[in-house]
Each structure stands twice: as structure tokens, then as C-alpha cells.
Amino acid sequence: MNNFKKNVSLFFKRYLLIILIYQLSRFLFYFINSKLLGSFTLDTFIGGLIFDFAAVSYINIIFLIAHLIPGNFKYNNTYQRILKISFFSINLLFIATNFIDIIYYRFTGRRSTFAMITAKGMRNEILGLIPSFLQEFWYIALIFIILSILFWKIIPDFSNNSFRKKLTTKDYSKKYLLFTIILACLLILGRGGLQKKPIRIVDGIKYSALTNTGLVLNTPFTILKTLAQKNDLDYTKYYNATELKSIYNPLISLNPTEMPTKKNVVVLILESFGNENIGRGQTPFLDSLITKSYYFKNGFANGKVSIDAVPSILSSIPSLMNNSFISSSYSLNKINGLPKILKKEGYNTSFFHGAFNGSQNFDQYAKVAGFDQYFGKDQYQGPDSFDGKWGIFDEEFLQFYSSRLSSFKQPFFSSLFTISSHNPYTIPKKYIGKFPKGTTRIQESIAYTDYSLMKFFKTAKKQQWYNNTLFVISADHTSAEGDRESDQTNIGKFRIPILFFDPSNPKLTGLSDKNFQQIDIMPSILDYLNIKTEMVSFGKSYKSKDNFVVYYLGGTYHYINDDFYLVFANNQTIGFYNWKKDTLLKNNLMSQNPAKVKEAEKFIKAYIQSFNDRVTNNQLTL
Structure with a gap:
């Protein structure tokens, strides 16, 4: 069995070499993103x-x-040569x-899944952005190239034995037995051990703090785990139908x-305008507009990427799954968002996005949502x-x-999504040096978009429709580069500015302490316009007494109600904090407030079940 033993040894040497490379990539991941992560513990x-x-x-x-x-x-x-090349590739x-x-990871806050790397509507962006990413992050590409060369050079080769004896039935039996044992061991390693269920993406939280799950996981694992997923949501059954409705019902x-009032409605979605960029000298126009508006200082995004923001803001559908709703298997579900509701009230509807047509599947969403026109x-x-x-x-x-x-x-309802504060943060050459650089790379382009917004309002003021218009402004998500410690918590990563501005209504001003999220925008607009309607909305009106926010990231649900913040994963609460007093989320209050934890857990379970049931059963409309 001389050659066979050599092949066994060869496989395990190659296998362990790959494990070593994964470790090196993890340490590099930590070194590059240490500001976004916690401690690297045992x-x-x-x-x-x-x-x-x-x-x-x-x-x-x-x-x-x-x-x-x-x-x-x-x-x-020849066989061994092909095997080595295949293994390497x-x-x-x-x-x-x-x-x-x-x-x-800086931009998404999670490891990529199969759905993320195969998302439709990104072809033009990829072709345009790859060169700029390679230019900006050249050192990652260089390290990868060097590693690739070293990998090929140090892959062990098979040392062929010139003598090959004819195999007997006994030889085959021994080899098949050893082969079966090694295969069984590899399958056990593949499932993560002998526990009842194979390890899942969400199990990363068992080995580290919530902010470090991206460090525990590796991208090949998250891709493989989502490769064969036919659905984006799991079946959940915490309560029967009667109990569910009594705890949470999304019908408004x-x-x-x-x-x-038949006012026009303009919804402006600002790329990456997280709270970390507001009130710091980069956004003088928006800062000024906030003082004339009804401003939600506790505003939250319902997702971490642009493609999550549009259905959240315009259809009140949060992003509570690993795949964005627009690119999920449910993207063609019937939805009854602002375009369809306002169209019934006689509104002309339109959606604008300055990127390539088809970008982020926004054109497809616009059709499904019921917009009359799409402008790219x-x-x-x-x-x-x-x-x-x-x-x-x-x-x-x-x-x-x-x-x-x-x-x-008139009346019209229209929404526009800005693009210039998206990586690579390009601004026109004529403005280079005009705006403050700020403390992070994005902030110069943030200042440029703020300037563009100021010019838009300057032009709009001269139009006859201006005084009969409600303007709603929201960021799509935070940027990847908050430079304060509080920006990097799982609260800070979702805090964004949201404001309502009506130039003809001086009463719609002030600072609101309400916990307000993107999915609250739709019912709030309709409530403000005095439109009688019934709808499925996972948010609430700004006039409502409810004070909750729900968002999701990488298998973990985040629930804020009043001053408390609950973290829910693997069907259990793993954290409970007073987020207003404990801004860095250092003091877990789970054991000190069992009654509040139980109450919050009851709500988030009902919320999850209601969302999953309605999305999977295509019940997002009445």
C-alpha cells in the first residue's frame, strides 16, 4: 500500500495547507477591519x-x-497533474x-452569501467599479497574487513509486475501508461535529461577540450554506393565529x-448619509433644513445596503432575511406600497436613480411597486x-x-435615489478642493451631495409646485467609515437622519425623540396626507404611540423599544441593553430585567412570524 499511503499523506498535507491559508486570510481580515471588530480571542x-x-x-x-x-x-x-491543477484552481x-x-465587509457588515454574489442588476456596476476598487485597494489584490503564487509553489507533489503491484481483493478491501473511514471523518468536520444539526451561519455567535461573527465565519462557508437555498425565509411557528394577532398585527x-390634502410628495433617498456624517461640517444645507423640518433624531435604517432601503421606505417592507427583498425569490410578490396607494388618489408616480438602468434591480422594483415611470x-x-x-x-x-x-x-409622488456618495466617492473635477475632506474618505463626496441638494432646493423653490409639496429625506444606510466608537456598535451601524419638510406648514417642525425607522415613512406620509386606507405595513405612523424599531443582520434580529434594545438569534435572546444610557452596549441587562426581556422577546417572535408568514404566502397586500 506504499503509493496509497503516499496519496493519503498527500491529501492531508494539501488539506492542512488550505486550512493554514484560511487562517492567514482571517488574520488579514482582522488587521484590515480591526476598528469594526472586537477583540480576537481564543x-x-x-x-x-x-x-x-x-x-x-x-x-x-x-x-x-x-x-x-x-x-x-x-x-x-497526467492524472496527478490534472488533480493538482484542479485542487489549486x-x-x-x-x-x-x-x-x-x-x-x-465594510459596506455590508456581514460575510457575503451566494445570493449577494449572484444578485441581478449589478452587471454594469461591477464592470465600472472593479477597476476603481483595484486601484483603491491594490494592496489586497497584491497580497492575493503573492499568496496565489506561493500556494502553487508549495502545494505538495506526488512522489511516484515506479513499482505497482497487482491489487488483490484483500488490498481493495483494506483500501476501501480506510477510504470510507477518512471520508466519514471529513463529513463530520464538514457538518461541524457530531451534534444533531450541522453548524449554520448564525452559530458564529456562539464563539464571539455579536460584532465579531464576521471574523469567526469565512466567506466560502456562507456561500456554500446559501448555495442551495430555494427560499430566503425559514418557517416559524411561535404562536397560533389568534395569539399572533393579539401580540402583533401588521394591518394598519x-x-x-x-x-x-392632495399635496405632492417627494422622497429623497441619500446614499450613505448615516448619522456619522451629520452635524460635522460636511452637510451645512441638510443641517439647516433639519431646523425647519420635523426631524427624527432617533432614525434607523432597516438594512445595511442600498437595495434594502427602497422597499423599506416606499413599501414598508423591512429586510429581515439574508437576501434583499428586491433580489429574493419573493421579489415578484404583490405589494401595495406608496405608488399604488397614491395612484388610487389620482397621483402621478415616478422613480429616479442616476445610475445605470437596471442598477440594483430598482427598475424591476419600480414596475412591481406600481410606479408609472422609471428614470435612470x-x-x-x-x-x-x-x-x-x-x-x-x-x-x-x-x-x-x-x-x-x-x-x-399634480398631484405627483416621486422618489429619487442619489449616487455620488457611493464608493469610489467620485466628485466632479471642478469641485476638487472646494469641499472639506472631513475625517473619513466618504465625507468629501457627502459634502458634494449636500451641495447638490442645496442647488436642487434652490431651483425647486422657484417652481409653482414647491409650496404644495411634502419633502421626505432619508439616508439609505450608514456609511462604512464612522470614526467614532459609537458608530461601530450594532445601534450606530443603523442610525440615519430622517426628516419631513413641508414649506407651507410651519407646524411640521421640531425634534422628535420617537424611535423611527424607514418602514415608518410610508404610513406616516399617508397619515399626514389624511388618506383613508388599509394596508399591510411592518412600520407605524409618526402619530402612533408605538415606539419600536426592528432590523436584521446576518442571522440576528435587533429590536428597539423605548430605551431598551434586544438582540435575538438562534431562537433566543442573547443581549438586552439600555441603549440610551449605555451607548457602547457594554452592560448586558438580561439577568437584571427578566420581565422586560420576556416581554420584548414575545414581540420580536410575533414580528418575525408575521413577516415570514406574509412574505412566504404572498400576503403583503389585503
Whole structure:
């Protein structure tokens, strides 16, 4: 069994080499993103090893078979050469995903899944952004290239034995037995141990703090775990139908006592305008507008990426799954958002996004949501203003937007999504040096978009529709580069500015302490306009006494109610904090407030079940 033993040894040397490379990529992940992560503890290291063994085992089962299946054919030089090249290529592809997430994690706050890397509507962005990413993060690409070369050079080669004896039935039996034992061991490593269920993405939280799950996990594991998912939501059954409705019911009935106002509605969604950029000298116009508006100082995003924000803001559908609603298997569900509701009231409806048509699937969403018209880069008319990567610069696209609004019959409902404060944060050459650089890379482009917003309002004020318009402004999500410690908590990562501005209503001003989220915008607009309607909404009106916020990230649900914040994962509460007093979330109050924890847990379970039931059963409309 001399050659067979050599093949066994060869496989395990190659296998352990991959494990070592995964460890190196994890340490690099930590080194590059240390400001976003907690401490690298022994538990983190052990948990990381468990997930690495799982991913590497799944990926290399085919190579185990190719190395150890009994038969003399394996000792052919051509066979061994093909086996080495295949082993190198496939494993390098998965290693590359770890390196990509070293940077991409900054923007999403989670490891990439299969759905994220195959999301539709991103082709143009990828082609435009890859060169800028390589230019900006060249050192990651360089390290990967060096690692790839070293990987190929140090992969152990098979040392062929010239003597091959004819195998007997006994030889085959021994080899098949050993092969079966090793395969069984690899399958156990692949499932993460002998426990009842294989390890899952959410199990990363067992080995580290909530902020460190991205460090425990590896991207090949999260991709493999989501590769064969047909649905984006799991079946949940915490309560029967009667109990569920008594705890939480997403049906909202608005019955105003006054006639509808028929005001125009303009919803402006600002790319990456998280709280970390507000009131720091980068946004003088928005800061000024806040003083004239009804401002929610405790505003929250319902997701971490742009594609989550649109259905949250315009259809009151939060992002409570690993895949964004727009790119999920439920993207064609019937929805009854602002476009359809306001169209019934006689409104003209439109959606504007200065990026390539098809970007983020917004054009598809616009159709499903019921918008009359979609305006992307292809529909833009005006001076040549392509930023070379992403789409039309905000200044010119906002001016184009103002002129289009003036052409619409009133009342109209329209929404625009800005783009210039998206990575790579390109601003027009004529403005380089005009705006303050700030303390993070994004803030110069934030200042440029704020300037573009100021020019838009300056133009809009001259239009006859201006005084009959409600303006709603919200960020889509926070940026990846908050420079304060509080910006990096799982509260800070979701805090955004949200404001309502009506130039004809001086009473709609002030500072609200209410916990307010993107999914609250839709019912709040309809309530403000005195529109009688019944709808499915997972948010609440600004006039409601409810004071909750719910968001989700990487298998973990986050629930805020009044001053308390609950973290829920794996069907259990793992954290409970007074987020207003304990801004850095250092003091877990689970054992001190069991009654409050139980009450909060009851609500979040009902909320999850209601969302999952309605999305999977296509019941987002009445």
C-alpha cells in the first residue's frame, strides 16, 4: 500500500495547507477591519477553525475521492497533474472570496452569501467599479497574487513509486475501508461535529461577540450554506393565529377626520448619509433644513445596503432575511406600497436613480411597486455628467429631476435615489478642493451631495409646485467609515437622519425623540396626507404611540423599544441593553430585567412570524 499511503499523506498535507491559508486570510481580515471588530480571542480562533474545517471539508470532498479511490490509475503522472491543477484552481477561487470580503465587509457588515454574489442588476456596476476598487485597494489584490503564487509553489507533489503491484481483493478491501473511514471523518468536520444539526451561519455567535461573527465565519462557508437555498425565509411557528394577532398585527387602518390634502410628495433617498456624517461640517444645507423640518433624531435604517432601503421606505417592507427583498425569490410578490396607494388618489408616480438602468434591480422594483415611470441614466437629459463609474453626478441629475417634476401633472409622488456618495466617492473635477475632506474618505463626496441638494432646493423653490409639496429625506444606510466608537456598535451601524419638510406648514417642525425607522415613512406620509386606507405595513405612523424599531443582520434580529434594545438569534435572546444610557452596549441587562426581556422577546417572535408568514404566502397586500 506504499503509493496509497503516499496519496493519503498527500491529501492531508494539501488539506492542512488550505486550512493554514484560511487562517492567514482571517488574520488579514482582522488587521484590515480591526476598528469594526472586537477583540480576537481564543474562542474566536477556535470558532474560526471549526468553520474553516467545515468549509474546506465540503469543498474538498471531491478531491478526497480523487486522491483515495482505490485503483492504480491514480498513480499516472497526467492524472496527478490534472488533480493538482484542479485542487489549486477550485480552492483558490474560494480563497478569493475571503479576500474580497476583507473590503466588502465594510459596506455590508456581514460575510457575503451566494445570493449577494449572484444578485441581478449589478452587471454594469461591477464592470465600472472593479477597476476603481483595484486601484483603491491594490494592496489586497497584491497580497492575493503573492499568496496565489506561493500556494502553487508549495502545494505538495506526488512522489511516484515506479513499482505497482497487482491489487488483490484483500488490498481493495483494506483500501476501501480506510477510504470510507477518512471520508466519514471529513463529513463530520464538514457538518461541524457530531451534534444533531450541522453548524449554520448564525452559530458564529456562539464563539464571539455579536460584532465579531464576521471574523469567526469565512466567506466560502456562507456561500456554500446559501448555495442551495430555494427560499430566503425559514418557517416559524411561535404562536397560533389568534395569539399572533393579539401580540402583533401588521394591518394598519387609517381613518382621518379631515379631507385628503392632495399635496405632492417627494422622497429623497441619500446614499450613505448615516448619522456619522451629520452635524460635522460636511452637510451645512441638510443641517439647516433639519431646523425647519420635523426631524427624527432617533432614525434607523432597516438594512445595511442600498437595495434594502427602497422597499423599506416606499413599501414598508423591512429586510429581515439574508437576501434583499428586491433580489429574493419573493421579489415578484404583490405589494401595495406608496405608488399604488397614491395612484388610487389620482397621483402621478415616478422613480429616479442616476445610475445605470437596471442598477440594483430598482427598475424591476419600480414596475412591481406600481410606479408609472422609471428614470435612470439612460433617460437623463442634460450636460454630459457621467462620473465614469456609476452614473450621473448628483448635481446635474437633481437639476434634471427638478425639471421633470415641473412637467408632471399634480398631484405627483416621486422618489429619487442619489449616487455620488457611493464608493469610489467620485466628485466632479471642478469641485476638487472646494469641499472639506472631513475625517473619513466618504465625507468629501457627502459634502458634494449636500451641495447638490442645496442647488436642487434652490431651483425647486422657484417652481409653482414647491409650496404644495411634502419633502421626505432619508439616508439609505450608514456609511462604512464612522470614526467614532459609537458608530461601530450594532445601534450606530443603523442610525440615519430622517426628516419631513413641508414649506407651507410651519407646524411640521421640531425634534422628535420617537424611535423611527424607514418602514415608518410610508404610513406616516399617508397619515399626514389624511388618506383613508388599509394596508399591510411592518412600520407605524409618526402619530402612533408605538415606539419600536426592528432590523436584521446576518442571522440576528435587533429590536428597539423605548430605551431598551434586544438582540435575538438562534431562537433566543442573547443581549438586552439600555441603549440610551449605555451607548457602547457594554452592560448586558438580561439577568437584571427578566420581565422586560420576556416581554420584548414575545414581540420580536410575533414580528418575525408575521413577516415570514406574509412574505412566504404572498400576503403583503389585503
